[in-house]
Every structure is written in C-alpha cells, then in structure tokens.
Amino acid sequence: MTAPILQIKGVTKRYGGLTANSDITFDVAPREILSVIGPNGAGKSTLFKQIAGFVTPTTGEVLFKGNRISGMPPHKVARLGVVRTFQETTIFKSMTVRENVIVAHHLRSKASLLGFFFGSGQARSDEEDFARSADDIIDFLGLQAIRNEMASNLPQGHLRALGMAIGLATHPDVILLDEPFAGMNHDETMRMVGLVRRLRDERGLTVLLVEHDMPAVMKISDRIVCINFGEKIAEGTPAEIQANPRVIEAYLGSEDAAIGM
Amino acid sequence: MTQSRLLGVGAFLLGVFVLVPAFIHLTGRWDFYYTLTSVALLSVSAAGVWLTFYIGRINIGQGAYALLGGYVSAILMTQGGVNFWLTLPLAGLFCAAVSVLIGVPILRLRGVYFAMVTLVLTEVARLTALALPITNGAKGITSIPLPGELSIFGLTLIPDFATLENPKLAFYLMAAALMVLTYLVLWRIVNSRLGHLCRSLQQNEELSASIGVNTAMLRVLAYAISSFFGGLAGAIFVAISQSIYPSSFVVSDSVNFMLYCFLGGLGYVFGPMLGTLLLYFGWDLLSVAREYQLLIYSGTMIALMLILPNGVLSLFDRKGGSK
Ligand SMILES: Nc1ncnc2c1ncn2[C@@H]1O[C@H](COP(=O)(O)OP(=O)(O)OP(=O)(O)O)[C@@H](O)[C@H]1O
Ligand SMILES: [Mg+2]
Numbered sequence: 100m101t102a103p104i105l106q107i108k109g110v111t112k113r114y115g116g117l118t119a120n121s122d123i124t125f126d127v128a129p130r131e132i133l134s135v136i137g138p139n140g141a142g143k144s145t146l147f148k149q150i151a152g153f154v155t156p157t158t159g160e161v162l163f164k165g166n167r168i169s170g171m172p173p174h175k176v177a178r179l180g181v182v183r184t185f186q187e188t189t190i191f192k193s194m195t196v197r198e199n200v201i202v203a204h205h206l207r208s209k210a211s212l213l214g215f216f217f218g219s220g221q222a223r224s225d226e227e228d229f230a231r232s233a234d235d236i237i238d239f240l241g242l243q244a245i246r247n248e249m250a251s252n253l254p255q256g257h258l259r260a261l262g263m264a265i266g267l268a269t270h271p272d273v274i275l276l277d278e279p280f281a282g283m284n285h286d287e288t289m290r291m292v293g294l295v296r297r298l299r300d301e302r303g304l305t306v307l308l309v310e311h312d313m314p315a316v317m318k319i320s321d322r323i324v325c326i327n328f329g330e331k332i333a334e335g336t337p338a339e340i341q342a343n344p345r346v347i348e349a350y351l352g353s354e355d356a357a358i359g360m
Numbered sequence: 361m362t363q364s365r366l367l368g369v370g371a372f373l374l375g376v377f378v379l380v381p382a383f384i385h386l387t388g389r390w391d392f393y394y395t396l397t398s399v400a401l402l403s404v405s406a407a408g409v410w411l412t413f414y415i416g417r418i419n420i421g422q423g424a425y426a427l428l429g430g431y432v433s434a435i436l437m438t439q440g441g442v443n444f445w446l447t448l449p450l451a452g453l454f455c456a457a458v459s460v461l462i463g464v465p466i467l468r469l470r471g472v473y474f475a476m477v478t479l480v481l482t483e484v485a486r487l488t489a490l491a492l493p494i495t496n497g498a499k500g501i502t503s504i505p506l507p508g509e510l511s512i513f514g515l516t517l518i519p520d521f522a523t524l525e526n527p528k529l530a531f532y533l534m535a536a537a538l539m540v541l542t543y544l545v546l547w548r549i550v551n552s553r554l555g556h557l558c559r560s561l562q563q564n565e566e567l568s569a570s571i572g573v574n575t576a577m578l579r580v581l582a583y584a585i586s587s588f589f590g591g592l593a594g595a596i597f598v599a600i601s602q603s604i605y606p607s608s609f610v611v612s613d614s615v616n617f618m619l620y621c622f623l624g625g626l627g628y629v630f631g632p633m634l635g636t637l638l639l640y641f642g643w644d645l646l647s648v649a650r651e652y653q654l655l656i657y658s659g660t661m662i663a664l665m666l667i668l669p670n671g672v673l674s675l676f677d678r679k680g681g682s683k
Contacts, residue, residue: 151570177572185570191563202556206572212581215552222553269571 102165104129104305105150105181105273109159110169112145112329119145121329122159127273130299132306134316136340137326138350143309144186146326147275150307151183152176163273178206180272184265184279186309188258192251196261199250200236203268204229229268236264240294255282260291267298274298276308280315288312292319313356317341325350376536381529393528397600399640400535404542405593406620406632408586411546413626414555415582416562417467421478422590423614424485425455429591430598430608434501435494444507445518448595455591456584463583467576470565482614489606500605507534507599531600538596539633542589547629549585558582623664625671634672 103126112120119142127133135143148154150161152173161169168176176182191199207229208215210222237246240260245253250261259279266274279295280288292315298304310316316323317337325333325340327349333340340346350356384392405422412419429451436442436450466477489495506521518534521527549555557578560568569575598604616639617632624635642660646653668674 153566153570172574172576173566173569174572174574177570182572183570185567189564189567191560191567193563194559198556202553202560203571205553205557208553210553212554215554216548218548218552226553265567265571 101128103127104131104164105307106162106165107146107150107159108162110146110149110156110161111158112142112149112154113157118329120149120156120326123326123329123331124159125324125331125334127305127307129305130303131321132295132299132308132319134320134323135307135309135326136311136313136316136323136346136350136356138353138356141326141350142329143326144277145329147183147277147307147309150176151181151275153183177269177271180270181275182266182269182271182273183275184262184277186277186281188255188262190250190253190258190261190265193249195247195249196242196253196264197230197233197237197246199261200233200264200268201226201229203265204232206269207232233264233268236267239267239297240264241290256284256287259283271304273305273307276306276310278309278311280310280312288315295319311356313351373540376540377533381532390528393532395640395644397528397532397535398597399637400532400539401593401596402617402620402640403633403636404535404539405590406617406636407542407546408589409617410621410626410629410632411549411558411582411586411589413621414550414558414562415579416470416565417579417583418471418475418618419478419583419586420475420611420614420618421481422586422617423482423609423611424478425459425587425590426594426597426613427482427485427489427604427606427609428458429455429594430604431489431495431501432591433595434504434598434604437504438501439494443510444505444599445510448592451595452588452591455594456588459584459587460580463580464576467579467583479611479614482609482611486606486610495606498606500603500608502603504598504602504604506602531596535596538592542592543630543633550629619661623661623672625673627670628673631671631673638672 105127107123107125110120110123111118123146135146137143145154149156149169152168152171152175155170159169160167163179163181168179168181191202194202208222208225210219210225214222237243240263242257242260242264245257250258253261259282263276263279266276276295280291283291295306295308296319299306308319320337322335323337323340324331325343325346332345332349333343335343341351380396384390405426408425409419409422432451432454433444433447436447437444442450462481466474469477490497495501506527507518509516509520510518521530524530550558557568557573560571560573561575561578565575594609597608620635620639621632622635623639624631624633643653643657646657649656664672
C-alpha cells in the first residue's frame with residue numbers, strides 16, 4: 100500500500116458546547132476519490148475547513164505528505180497543494196469568468212511585488228502563462244461559452260463549475276469539493292462526475308468531496324467516509340457503505356440523502 | 361497604452377502644468393493657486409483612502425496620517441535642521457511604519473467596525489499631539505522654514521523657496537507633480553497583479569485566502585501605501601502654512617477624504633482626484649448661499665450618491681467597470 104497523501108488524525112472541533120467533529124480519523128491515498136457523506140449538520144464542512152486551514156482543530160491534526168498542515172493559515176495550505184471549494188457559492192462576483200480563473204493562478208506567479216508594480220518581464224510572461232492555463236481549465240470544464248460573462252450573472256450550475264475552476268487554477272495536489280453538484284440537474288451532474296474522474300486520471304489529483312447526491316457519490320467514489328453527529332460511523336467502498344446498517348439508519352434512510360434523482 | 365489614452369494624459373498634463381498657470385497669470389486670480397494646491401494635496405491623501413476602499417475597507421482615518429506626517433516633517437525641520445525635501449519621504453515612511461503597527465490588529469475588522477476604529481484614530485492623533493511635549497501641545501509648531509534648496513552633486517534641482525519671487529506657483533507645481541506621481545503609482549498598482557489581488561480581497565476574502573493570497577499581508581501593504589500618501593500630503597500642507605497644530609487635520613477632514621472617493625467613484629483610479637476637485641470647488645461656490653451652504657452641500661451629496669452610486673465617473677463609463 101502506498102503512503103497516504105492526507106491523514107486525518109483524531110480531529111476534534113468544539114464550538115462552545117457543540118462538538119462539530121469528534122475524534123475523526125482516516126487516511127486518503129494519492130489519486131483517490133473519497134467522499135464524505137452524512138446528514139445536514141453532521142460536521143462535513145467543518146472537517147474540510149480544518150483540512151484547508153480555515154478552522155484550527157481543537158485537538159488532533161491533519162498531515163499532508165507526512166507534514167502537519169492543521170493550524171496553518173489557508174494561503175500556506177494552498178501553497179503546499181491543498182485547496183478547497185466552498186459550499187456556499189464563492190467566486191469573485193465583479194470579475195468575468197476568465198478573470199476569476201486568471202487571478203486564481205496567484206500561487207504560480209514567480210514575480211516579486213516590485214516586479215508586479217513595474218511590469219517586469221517575469222510578471223508579464225507569468226500573466227501570459229496564467230491566461231493560457233486559465234483558458235485550458237475553462238475549456239476542460241466546458242465553460243468556453245461564458246468565458247467573458249460577469250460571474251454575478253451566472254446560474255447556479257455554472258457557479259459551481261467556476262468555483263471548481265478557481266480551485267484548479269492553484270494547481271493543487273488535493274482538491275476538496277464541498278457539494279460540487281448542488282444546483283445541477285442530472286445531466287450536468289453526470290458530466291461533472293466524468294470531469295472529476297478525469298482530474299484524477301489525467302492530472303493525478305486526489306479528490307475529497309462532500310455530496311448529498313447519492314447516485315453521484317456511489318458512482319464517483321473509490322471510498323466513502325460517513326459522519327453522523329460529528330463522529331465517523333463508517334468507512335469503506337460504495338458497496339460496503341450502502342450495505343452498512345448504521346449508515347442506512349443515520350443517513351441513507353433519511354430525507355437528507357438525495358437518493359433517487 | 362492606447363493612443364486616445366496617451367492623448368488624454370498629455371492633455372491633462374498640459375492643463376495642469378501650462379494652462380492653469382497661464383490662466384492665473386492672465387486673470388490675476390492668484391488665490392486660485394492656493395485652492396488648486398490644496399485640491400492637489402487633498403487628492404493625494406484621498407488616493408490613499410481610495411486604495412483602502414479597493415481592498416474592501418472603509419478608511420475614515422486618513423486625517424491621522426496627514427497630521428502625523430505633518431508633525432514628522434515639522435519636527436525634523438525645526439528641531440533636527442533636516443532639509444524639507446528629505447523630511448518628505450521620511451514623513452511618508454514614518455506614517456507607513458506606524459500604519460503597519462496599527463493595521464495589523466485593526467485590519468482584521470471588517471465593514472463598519474473597521475470604519476469606526478479608523479474614525480477614532482484621527483481623534484487619537486489630535487489628542488496625542490495635544491499631550492506630547494515634542495509636538496508642543498496646543499501651541500503647535502510655528503515659523504517652520506520654507507522648503508530649502510534641493511541639489512544633487514552641487515546641481516540645483518529645486519531652488520530655495522525663500523528666494524523665489526513666486527512661492528505660490530512653486531508650491532502649486534510641487535503639489536501638482538506629487539499628485540501626478542501619486543496617481544501614476546495608483547494606476548500601476550491597480551492595473552498590475554497587485555491590483556487584481558486587491559480586487560479579489562475586496563470581493564471575497566476567504567476565497568482570496570484559499571487561492572493562496574496572504575490576505576493579512578496584502579491588507580497591511582495597501583494600508584501602508586495609503587498612509588504613506590496621507591503623510592506626504594500632510595507634510596506639504598505644513599510646509600505651505602509654515603505651521604502645524606493638533607487641529608490642523610480633524611475628523612471632518614478624514615470624513616472628507618472618504619467622501620471625495622465616494623463621489624468620484626470607488627471603481628475608478630481617478631475618482632478621488634475628480635471627487636476632490638468637485639467637492640472642494642463645490643463647497644467654495646456654495647458660499648454664496650451663506651447659511652444654507654452646508655444644507656445644500658449635504659443635500660447634493662446625498663442626491664448624487666443616490667443617483668450615481670458608483671460615482672461621477674460612472675457617467676462616462678459606457679462599458680462598466682473599465683479603468
Ligand atoms: N463557526 C461555527 N460556530 C459555531 N457552530 C458552528 C460553526 N460552524 C459550524 N458549526 C456547527 O457545527 C455543526 C456542523 O456544521 P457543518 O457545516 O460542518 O455541517 P455539514 O455536515 O457541512 O452540514 P450540511 O450538509 O448542511 O452542509 C453544525 O451544527 C453547525 O451549526
Ligand atoms: Mg456543509
């Protein structure tokens with residue numbers, strides 16, 4: 100077995116009296132697609148926030164390639180190669196789709212602050228590279244037609260895809276997608292499922308995702324972790340999870356899980 | 361740069377450096393020099409406020425840095441015998457350094473909380489100037505010498521202002537040159553990756569952090585540049601009036617800097633410059649209305665903000681969002 104790229108070790112997050120995550124432990128292998136499922140308020144987004152540096156665990160730690168990343172600020176975690184997309188639509192509203200993706204290439208820029216200011220050769224060639232790479236990402240996600248649209252004018256499905264494009268622009272090793280298929284119809288979802296697979300197959304990304312759309316989760320995941328009331332209650336392949344009585348009782352049998360779509 | 365833009369810049373420079381002085385000489389309205397010098401300097405200060413707006417922070421504390429810069433320059437000149445031209449960058453840098461210390465804690469605040477704290481800053485600066493021995497309390501610092509000679513390797517770049525026949529013109533040219541430089545810097549910042557990052561910060565700080573931007577540092581940097589401009593403007597004001605008091609810059613000045621930006625347009629680099637010009641002249645013109653001056657002025661401001669929420673410059677912006 101290869102060394103895990105990401106290790107979640109006993110992560111616990113308390114908000115006052117509320118325990119959002121309780122002693123969660125699991126590993127993620129490189130190039131794995133792993134889904135985190137569970138009812139509303141189970142603590143899935145909280146877990147993602149702790150991995151990406153937005154929230155510091157009360158106890159426990161997150162290791163990336165063996166090094167501790169929990170507690171680091173988000174920009175440092177992103178620099179190392181772990182980036183998250185947001186559950187709430189999160190984009191730069193007053194920029195076009197293309198500007199959004201270009202600006203998100205910041206981590207790739209090699210120019211200094213003064214280089215930016217004086218428009219040094221490095222800064223200019225960086226910007227050209229970013230524009231090219233942004234167009235690649237836009238094409239990959241099938242957003243060509245709306246390249247120059249203002250982000251604020253986009254429908255929900257496109258916003259989700261743009262959020263993913265922004266994440267991809269940082270060229271991460273690990274991408275955390277928080278409900279990437281929310282607001283998409285069945286066809287759009289299946290197209291995105293295919294794209295996420297290709298991210299892994301063609302670009303070697305490791306993908307963690309939170310989703311309520313069960314058919315999509317079962318189709319896309321190598322493994323699934325199920326959380327309930329902040330605790331991990333199961334971990335396994337889609338078939339194992341579907342047959343797990345605790346998961347069925349806590350989640351799959353409930354209305355939160357969108358099963359038939 | 362496109363040809364039309366180059367033409368515009370050329371016309372602007374011609375107007376500022378040739379036409380305005382020519383007009384004043386022909387009409388004999390020497391008082392215009394003082395007015396226009398003030399507009400130029402205020403617009404330098406407002407440029408800083410605009411930059412803090414650009415990272416999504418409402419800055420109502422620029423008066424504090426203008427006051428601080430003024431005192432730094434005045435103290436260095438009167439007590440240290442330092443040449444004015446050297447005190448100018450020192451005043452700016454001192455303000456930038458102080459703003460880093462203040463900015464690190466307060467820039468975490470957003471919206472109205474940040475605005476409130478900065479509003480208090482101006483008052484804190486005034487009270488500090490009143491209390492400290494080095495600023496000479498309420499008596500302030502007076503009889504500050506005019507700017508001396510600036511020479512490099514024996515070559516006189518700028519003559520001693522005291523020997524000039526027309527120091528008003530000299531001050532005007534100096535303020536105008538500083539204004540042009542300031543807006544050049546601002547324009548470069550906005551149109552470089554630095555500006556794009558500032559915009560990303562303004563639009564969504566969390567997302568900005570998640571794409572790897574050191575948001576805390578970028579905020580402090582923008583605030584430091586802003587305060588640098590404030591300090592520069594303050595130092596020159598002091599050189600013109602040859603005196604400084606704790607009340608030289610007060611809360612209403614800070615508020616005005618912010619209003620200049622609002623009126624001109626927060627989305628346009630040259631917004632604060634136009635806003636300063638319009639508001640400064642507007643206020644003067646309204647003096648014919650006597651006791652109704654403030655009423656008409658405020659009423660017009662409110663109306664303008666309602667009709668043109670994106671500033672006066674949005675009138676000329678057909679595309680929307682262009683710089
Ligand atoms: N900053 C916070 N302060 C206090 N409580 C919080 C905070 N963030 C999350 N919580 C609480 O932690 C619990 C887990 O929230 P979280 O957002 O992780 O749930 P989730 O599994 O992502 O749910 P959903 O499927 O609805 O997105 C919830 O009860 C939530 O109210
Ligand atoms: Mg969530």
